[in-house]
Amino acid sequence: MVDSQGGRALEEVSGDGKERLRLVIADPHQLFRDCLADVLAAEQELAVVGKFASAQEALPRLGESRARILLLGFDTLGDGAPRFIREVRARHPELRLILLGRDEADDSVLDCLEAGASGYVMRGQPLADLRSAIDVVVRGEVACTPRLAHSLYQRLACLGRERRRREKLDFLTLTPRELEILRLIADDLSNQEIAHRLFLSVHTVKNHVHKILETIGVHSRWAAVRHAIDRGWIGDRRRR
Amino acid sequence: MVHPIHCWLWYLGHIWLFMPEPIRIAILSGDRMFREVLTLMLAGRVGLEVIAVAGEAEPANADPCTVDVVLVDAASEPKLALSRVRAAWARFREAQTVVLGLAREDESVGEYVEAGAHAYVLQGASPEGLVRIVRDVHERKSPSSPRVLAEVLRRIASLSRPPAAPPRLSDPLTPREEEILALLARGLGNKEICQRLHITVQTVKNHVHAILTKLQVHRRREAVRLAYETGLLAEPGEIPETMEKKA
Numbered sequence: 091m092v093d094s095q096g097g098r099a100l101e102e103v104s105g106d107g108k109e110r111l112r113l114v115i116a117d118p119h120q121l122f123r124d125c126l127a128d129v130l131a132a133e134q135e136l137a138v139v140g141k142f143a144s145a146q147e148a149l150p151r152l153g154e155s156r157a158r159i160l161l162l163g164f165d166t167l168g169d170g171a172p173r174f175i176r177e178v179r180a181r182h183p184e185l186r187l188i189l190l191g192r193d194e195a196d197d198s199v200l201d202c203l204e205a206g207a208s209g210y211v212m213r214g215q216p217l218a219d220l221r222s223a224i225d226v227v228v229r230g231e232v233a234c235t236p237r238l239a240h241s242l243y244q245r246l247a248c249l250g251r252e253r254r255r256r257e258k259l260d261f262l263t264l265t266p267r268e269l270e271i272l273r274l275i276a277d278d279l280s281n282q283e284i285a286h287r288l289f290l291s292v293h294t295v296k297n298h299v300h301k302i303l304e305t306i307g308v309h310s311r312w313a314a315v316r317h318a319i320d321r322g323w324i325g326d327r328r329r330r
Numbered sequence: 331m332v333h334p335i336h337c338w339l340w341y342l343g344h345i346w347l348f349m350p351e352p353i354r355i356a357i358l359s360g361d362r363m364f365r366e367v368l369t370l371m372l373a374g375r376v377g378l379e380v381i382a383v384a385g386e387a388e389p390a391n392a393d394p395c396t397v398d399v400v401l402v403d404a405a406s407e408p409k410l411a412l413s414r415v416r417a418a419w420a421r422f423r424e425a426q427t428v429v430l431g432l433a434r435e436d437e438s439v440g441e442y443v444e445a446g447a448h449a450y451v452l453q454g455a456s457p458e459g460l461v462r463i464v465r466d467v468h469e470r471k472s473p474s475s476p477r478v479l480a481e482v483l484r485r486i487a488s489l490s491r492p493p494a495a496p497p498r499l500s501d502p503l504t505p506r507e508e509e510i511l512a513l514l515a516r517g518l519g520n521k522e523i524c525q526r527l528h529i530t531v532q533t534v535k536n537h538v539h540a541i542l543t544k545l546q547v548h549r550r551r552e553a554v555r556l557a558y559e560t561g562l563l564a565e566p567g568e569i570p571e572t573m574e575k576k577a
Binding site: 203204208226229230231232233234235236237239240242243244245246247249250251252253254256259262263265266 | 416419440443444445446447448449466467470471472473474475476477479480482483485486487489490517551552554555558559
């Protein structure tokens, strides 16, 4: 069932001439949906341009509605939520999604945020929270509860650790000899001193250094040392 | 007969019994004065207890298991702050890490979160604000601005990619080959390996060849990387210094 636009002629602009923010609501609970639409439509800056009983019904109509925001009952989505959200985001990159939830398991909400939803507001929260979430997501930012934020932080921290692990293994892009020379550079030795220490000619050392800078993709010895210390290839001697 | 003092003792006993466990806090900061004012301020709060204070990356006297919240000062030495947060996160596995003294609430916060921070406190925050965040983060909540959340999600999106599946070796390495792979990872050359294992250079070469074939790579270093990535070899803690030293 579709009761899009509610039969009411829609004013494109609000009283003060600013364009209204166009909203679509998709939620199976009809009474809630209608009341919410009425309340939001009463605001100067907002216009409710569509009301649907489910996400699937809303999807084909989003384009013509030119909506900026989709308020989506999370409970209507089921397991396919992240996939649906990706599809919506791919088809309508300008559209922001806010999920209305009932304190679902953190993981499933997290997956939806990663899939591209911009906000998660629980039905147990006051209406004012939903109202401020709308303003937040329009700015391109993200609204969710501090508890979800904690889970997001943890996920990023784990990914960060993974990344650092990978970067540490990049020491294998240098040959053992190059790594040895990089260590000596970190110890503040000049090319001459390195050559002397390793029984090489200065020319050979220069070649090695050149190769190191090229492999790492930096332009100075100092940057190469910094790069290596940041990734844990060599210890930070200056701090010892 | 019940003396009033008994009633008092009974009453106090209940208060003691139902007092929640205090939140145990460790403070890491390079500024001694900041450490001291922070300790004094927190000591005056009900339900908070500062159990370790340190200027270095690790407090020598704290058992990591007993710390609930670690406060890491990012303002005193901004350059070291990130590595401090990483170190705190690695050392206090069970604890919540809070970075203190960020100048702005912007994209830079994402870097600290990636390093393992569970919450952040701005330089402009009030003592009450800090206490509130400590209590929140202890309950596994991270109060964040919408802008920071957007940055966190952006970073998650850019970092999450399907992990490289470990190659299923149809023909697993023999114990001897694993031994040699471990020596390769330590940077040893053919000659050193043959001396250490009392076998000929040619045998070593044969083993190395077998390893490369089984792992389907062309170079020794690729084999070592693959072995680290897939867990065939344990992570290098310190990268070996002795790389192919001449005997």
